[in-house]
Amino acid sequence: MTKEYQTLAAEIVAKVGGKDNISNVYHCQTRLRFTLIDNLKANTEEVEAIEGVTKVIINAGQYQVVIGTHVAEVFEEIEKRVDIVQERAESQEKKGIFNTIIDFVAGTFQSIIPALSGAGMVKAVLALLVVFNMITADSQTYYMLNLFADGVFFFLPILLAFTEAQKLKCNPILAAGVAAMLLHPNWSDLVTAGEPVRFFELIPFTLATYSSSVIPIILIIFVQSYVEKFLNQYIPKSINLVFVPMLTFLIMGTLAFSVLGPIGSIIGNYLAVFFTFLADNASxxxxxxxxxxxxxxxxxxxxxxxxxxxxxxxxxxxxxxxxxxxxxxxxxxxxxxxxxxxxxxxxxxxxxxxxxxxxxxxxxxxxxxxxxxxxxxxxxxxxxxxxxxxxxxxxxxxxxxxxxxxxxxxxxxxxxxxxxxxxxxxxxxxxxxxxxxxxxxxxxxxxxxxxxxxxxKAAPVKDKTLVLTGQDIAAPLSGEVLPIEKSEDEVFASKAMGEGVLILPESSEIVAPFDGTVATLFPTNHAIGLISDQGAEILIHIGINTVDLAGKGFEAFVKQGDKVRKGQKLLAFDKQTIENAGFSSQTMVIVTNSTDYNKIHTENNQFSQAGDLILKLDK
Structure with missing residues (x-):
């Protein structure tokens, strides 16, 4: 490993709060994905300033450091410098349902992508050899190359079981063992024979094939994670090593073949119908x-x-x-x-x-x-x-x-x-x-x-006709005004939405920053778009990812299309509700038609009361 990666890894660990602040870390194709005990201990600006770091993204409770294609090498050095422990529930940021689902799906599938990719390329090579008549479909070479590629897909349930168990913090080896039951040749023989199977002559086992399947094993391991935790909680440590695996196999084997596997197969079949419909009607x-x-x-x-x-x-x-x-x-x-x-x-x-x-x-x-x-x-x-x-x-x-x-x-x-x-x-x-x-x-x-x-850019634009006039934008709420680049949301921070500022709220009401009209009001009341009488278009966005709150903690006092006067009450929000849900309460004030102005002056790095000047737009 090069000294460059050793230095880079050491700097990253130090600037995210040290190894004592790291609860978990893994990597995908381009990013180091940290679970930090306290995100506030990480100095994001300093991390992004490190040579070799592209970007820091805080998403779904993860502190993601974008490195690039050599992330695996950097991760090897990170591993040497941290002590990975089980994530502590009390240290986890609360996430919305949507973020939780995305995080679960990503954590389950991300690790198996290299295996799927490798197998996929083998299939591609096999297809080329057949197309160019270098081998025939009935040759032993074709048979073996196909075996090389299909192994990953055939035993996909085992791979998914292992990665899902890691994500859910249950035993991945036991999870892989449960998945192996579904793929055992004896079960395949029973399915092929087509004769009813009854466990202890009482519990019917549905005849279904699970090779290459996805949904059944996801359901099974999800339930297994709770079964395992229950068994570990009540079985004494002295006999835990023997009885927890035994009971896990007995319970999950029974549930897998009788209830969970069949349900997963039914869902999978409906997905297949949906995919076919999509291909036929809206490809x-x-x-x-x-x-x-x-x-x-x-x-x-x-x-x-x-x-x-x-x-x-x-x-x-x-x-x-x-x-x-x-x-x-x-x-x-x-x-x-x-x-x-x-x-x-x-x-x-x-x-x-x-x-x-x-x-x-x-x-x-x-x-x-x-x-x-x-x-x-x-x-x-x-x-x-x-x-x-x-x-x-x-x-x-x-x-x-x-x-x-x-x-x-x-x-x-x-x-x-x-x-x-x-x-x-x-x-x-x-x-x-x-x-x-x-x-x-x-x-x-x-x-x-x-x-x-x-x-x-500095030269005056002589032939540009502007219908807009200059505009002063007042603070829509009280709080510390900071540059928009400090937003925790990279879309706002990058100014992709336009120039603006962010405010750390000290009040709980949003008031009109000028005389104008309500152009848009989001159904969840977490954001509002305004157009001033002079033509300025402003978006006021309360919090980061607060759309996931589905309106909880927000109240609107105007509706879309209303005329408003400067200082008029528009929205109210509960900062505590936002932060208790694990979201940032940073409030962005964005000029969405920034390109219509020659210059936008921002008043930031100061505390402003609602009504104080924070933006000045020059035509």
Whole structure:
């Protein structure tokens, strides 16, 4: 291991609060994912300033440090410096239901992606050998190569059992043992025979095949985690080692074959029906949505909850059309947008970041490029969203799908060879070409406006006709006013939504910052959009991820379309309710039409009362 990674690991551990503040840590393809005992002990600004760290994201209770493709090497050094202990329930941040589900799904599936990816590429090689007549489908070589690839998919329940058990803090070896029961050849023989099976001549066991399945084992291990904890709680430590595993196997084996497995199979069958319906009636939708919105999903971690749908579809139907095609188009769009930025920018530092970031993105890892170039500059992200959506739309309309799971980079095109045809391979190539060409054109056009040198930006705009006038924006509540870059939400912090400030609330009411109209009022009352009489468009967003509270702790005193006067009461919120639920109460005040103004002055790093000047917009 290089000294570079040793130093990097040591700095990260120190700046997240030291090893005593780390309850758990693991890594995915690009990020170190910490569970910290106290997030406040981590100095996020200093972590992001470390050479080798791309970004810090706090999502679903995790403190995520984006490293890049060499994250595994950094993690090896992190492991040497921390003592991983069981996560303490009292130290966990409370999460909303949505975040909890995403965190569970990601924690269960993330670890098995390398195995699925490797097996997928073996399948791709096998398909190429058959297509080019290098081997025949009835040869022993074909038989063995297929075995190499199918092993992971056949025994997928065992892999999922192990990773889910790790996530749920129960014994992963016992979980794998329970999964192995479902795949035992003797059970397969009973299913093939088709004769009814009754346990102790009393409990019926439903005849179902569980190889390559997903839902049954997820249900089974979820229940096992509670059974195990119950047994460990009441069985004395002196005999725990013998009786807990024995009783776990007896209880879970019975439940697995009689209740949980069959329920999981039924759910899986309904999913298969849904996937088939989607493919027949709205094949364009998943690839369009993923292709167009994947970067946004990545920012909020939502992609981790959607990716397993592709794995489930593959386990049911033998292919994935939900996640793979759209994600591949999205990654190609981001890589292309970054490439164009590298060519047109006059900022040497941006170019030095964009070039390697684009190469990595073409290989399927987009986060370094997303967080360092495309998101901060905004226009390449917009171009990537449009280009990825167009490519995804073509892939969806043509029913393009992949036959194995793998990374979503250029090498993944091989995964679209299957069913003894090259049709899907040709279609994904066309989809990628559409993505690259459209993204490149849009990025280049937008760059003409956004990539101006400093002199051009400083020069007065003589021919620009503005219908807006200058505008003073008052504080909508009392509290400490800070730069928007300090927001815990990277979308706001990156100014992707516009210029603005954040306020640490000291009052519980939101008042109108000017005379104007209520343009939008979110149903959960956690955010409100206003348009001033002078044309300024303002978003006031209370808290981070507070949409998950579903309106709890929020009250509105106006409705959409109402005219309001400066100082008029708009919303009320309970700061304690927000923070007790584990969310930040940071309140963002964003000028969503920032580009319509030549200059936006911010008054921050101060305490302001509601009504004090915090933003000044110059036309």
């Amino acid at each position: 364009w939708a998943p690839a369009l949505i993923i292709g167009g919105l994947a970067p946004i999903m990545v920012m909020f971690g939502i992609h981790n909850g959607i990716a397993p749908l592709g794995i489930m579809q593959m386990s049911q139907l033998g292919y994935d059309s939900i996640f793979g095609p759209g994600m591949l188009c999205s990654n190609m769009a981001q890589a292309t947008a970054g490439t164009i930025v590298a060519f047109v920018t006059k900022d040497k530092k941006v170019r030095e970041t964009a070039v390697p970031g684009s190469i990595t993105a073409y290989m399927g890892i987009t986060e370094p490029l997303l967080y360092r170039v495309n998101l901060p500059k905004r226009y390449p992200l917009i171009a990537a969203l449009i280009g990825g959506g167009l490519g995804g739309l073509y892939a969806g309309i043509t029913h393009t799908h992949r036959f194995a799971t793998g990374s979503s980079g250029l090498p993944a095109v091989l995964l679209y060879i299957g069913d003894d045809t090259m049709t899907y391979f040709y279609n994904i190539i066309i989809a990628i070409v559409i993505t690259i060409v459209s993204t490149a054109l849009i990025t280049f056009i937008l760059a003409k406006y956004f990539e101006k040198d400093t002199a051009d």
